[in-house]
Amino acid sequence: MSTPLFWIPRLTVDSGHSATSAVTRFLRWHHGRGHVVILGDDVHPQTSSQAFSQPRAGQVWHANWPITGDHDGPVDLVVPADQLLALRAKPKFIRHLRRLIVTRPPALPLPELERLLMAVPQESLYLDWSSIGHEAIAYLLTKYATAQVEGVPDDALHLILAIADHIHRPAMLSDFSGRAPVLLGKVAMPAIPTVSGLSPRNLPARHQWL
Amino acid sequence: MTDLQHSIPVMTVTTTRACWMRCAFCDLSQFVALKGGAHIPPAVTVQQFPDLWPDEQWVKIRGGLSVSERFEYFTHLVQALRQRTASPIEAYSAVELEYHHRVSQRPLHEMVRYLQYAGASTLGPGGGEWLSDPVRNQLSPHRLSAQRWLEIAQIAAQEGLLPAGEVVVAPFAEDSLREHLQMLKEVPLAHIEIKPLRVAKTALTMVEPPHLLALADVVSTTREHFPSLPIYLSGPDLNDDSRWVLLDRGLTKFLDPVTEVCP
Numbered sequence: 351m352s353t354p355l356f357w358i359p360r361l362t363v364d365s366g367h368s369a370t371s372a373v374t375r376f377l378r379w380h381h382g383r384g385h386v387v388i389l390g391d392d393v394h395p396q397t398s399s400q401a402f403s404q405p406r407a408g409q410v411w412h413a414n415w416p417i418t419g420d421h422d423g424p425v426d427l428v429v430p431a432d433q434l435l436a437l438r439a440k441p442k443f444i445r446h447l448r449r450l451i452v453t454r455p456p457a458l459p460l461p462e463l464e465r466l467l468m469a470v471p472q473e474s475l476y477l478d479w480s481s482i483g484h485e486a487i488a489y490l491l492t493k494y495a496t497a498q499v500e501g502v503p504d505d506a507l508h509l510i511l512a513i514a515d516h517i518h519r520p521a522m523l524s525d526f527s528g529r530a531p532v533l534l535g536k537v538a539m540p541a542i543p544t545v546s547g548l549s550p551r552n553l554p555a556r557h558q559w560l
Numbered sequence: 561m562t563d564l565q566h567s568i569p570v571m572t573v574t575t576t577r578a579c580w581m582r583c584a585f586c587d588l589s590q591f592v593a594l595k596g597g598a599h600i601p602p603a604v605t606v607q608q609f610p611d612l613w614p615d616e617q618w619v620k621i622r623g624g625l626s627v628s629e630r631f632e633y634f635t636h637l638v639q640a641l642r643q644r645t646a647s648p649i650e651a652y653s654a655v656e657l658e659y660h661h662r663v664s665q666r667p668l669h670e671m672v673r674y675l676q677y678a679g680a681s682t683l684g685p686g687g688g689e690w691l692s693d694p695v696r697n698q699l700s701p702h703r704l705s706a707q708r709w710l711e712i713a714q715i716a717a718q719e720g721l722l723p724a725g726e727v728v729v730a731p732f733a734e735d736s737l738r739e740h741l742q743m744l745k746e747v748p749l750a751h752i753e754i755k756p757l758r759v760a761k762t763a764l765t766m767v768e769p770p771h772l773l774a775l776a777d778v779v780s781t782t783r784e785h786f787p788s789l790p791i792y793l794s795g796p797d798l799n800d801d802s803r804w805v806l807l808d809r810g811l812t813k814f815l816d817p818v819t820e821v822c823p
Binding site: 483485486488489513 | 768771772773774776799800801802804805808
């Protein structure tokens with residue numbers, strides 16, 4: 351069976367009291383599933399080696415490139431595609447990657463992006479929706495059978511469902527909580543839609559002109 | 561990627577106000593009332609064309625079936641265009657030829673020669689020519705049959721006016737694609753034009769336009785069947801990523817409309 355294509359709703363919030371209600375609302379809107387990124391000064395943009403100890407139980411660091419120092423726990427790392435080769439110079443870091451979220455720098459052509467992606471581990475590969483664009487993501491998902499998509503907003507859900515349909519991967523609502531994913535489906539359309547007055551029942555098999 | 565290496569600029573000319581065939585996929589298909597002998601001026605006149613345009617800009621003339629325009633109207637327009645440009649002119653299709661053949665009882669060979677003499681470079685493929693009668697019967701029951709389209713395309717090819725083939729990409733036509741391509745192989749073609757189904761202003765507005773991956777699959781399948789024929793894509797305004805994907809699958813160029821002349 352093919353790897354599911356996960357839709358992981360994401361909410362980015364500042365830490366603090368007001369965030370709690372936003373998170374509660376966000377989870378309620380998404381069947382209790384969702385990924386919350388809490389912004390903080392100690393992980394962005396330069397991260398010290400101490401910061402890479404696990405932040406808290408059930409949480410994982412979500413760090414932006416460039417990374418300095420060392421670490422000792424799983425991490426989600428956001429890397430521009432043109433820095434992927436530099437990432438290879440940090441094999442110890444790659445070993446601890448939970449997710450490698452690749453963004454696309456402006457004006458990077460799709461063939462070049464595809465070439466750069468070959469340099470990184472495919473099993474943890476996430477493609478950033480907003481910077482890569484849904485056409486390029488559709489194409490890349492035909493090439494990388496286990497790749498996932500990061501940051502698909504609610505109003506683009508229909509696009510990810512259409513892609514999943516074409517590449518024959520089940521689309522599922524999920525997160526990293528360990529709860530069972532929820533299968534998402536498209537509404538089936540009739541094979542050949544007709545309108546009243548144009549229905550085949552109202553017409554002869556073929557009109558003869560003369 | 562809209563450079564001339566990958567793109568052919570096209571002037572599209574529509575020569576009919578409305579068409580009585582009422583094909584579900586066509587924005588020209590409206591009910592046309594007969595006007596009881598009242599004079600209806602021609603839909604498009606020569607004065608509407610620009611005086612000159614670049615030779616690399618193709619001309620595509622779209623017809624349609626109307627009771628008010630005679631075959632000479634079409635040939636005169638082609639002739640007028642030819643006097644203004646050396647660029648390729650793709651004129652009309654088997655649909656218009658069959659109609660005027662039946663109305664005026666002229667031999668098809670003769671009509672093809674007239675078009676050629678007037679200056680046409682290729683015979684157009686038509687608006688939505690699925691060469692599969694089950695699909696045609698549902699969407700365009702007044703249109704000529706798939707077999708008849710093929711016969712007329714073969715006559716045009718015999719006369720030296722190569723027809724263009726067409727593949728309309730629509731979700732309900734996926735199953736008949738190979739049958740369609742197999743029939744197209746029975747006639748020498750100038751090129752194949754792939755068109756995503758356009759649903760705006762038609763009876764099919766509820767149908768989703770084809771996905772990029774569906775287009776890419778059709779391009780690949782068409783290329784498998786026609787390894788050396790030029791394959792063009794016309795219609796949607798695509799971004800560079802989409803264009804690259806389609807070129808990668810075997811598309812030759814994009815037909816990009818730059819000028820439109822219509823009633």
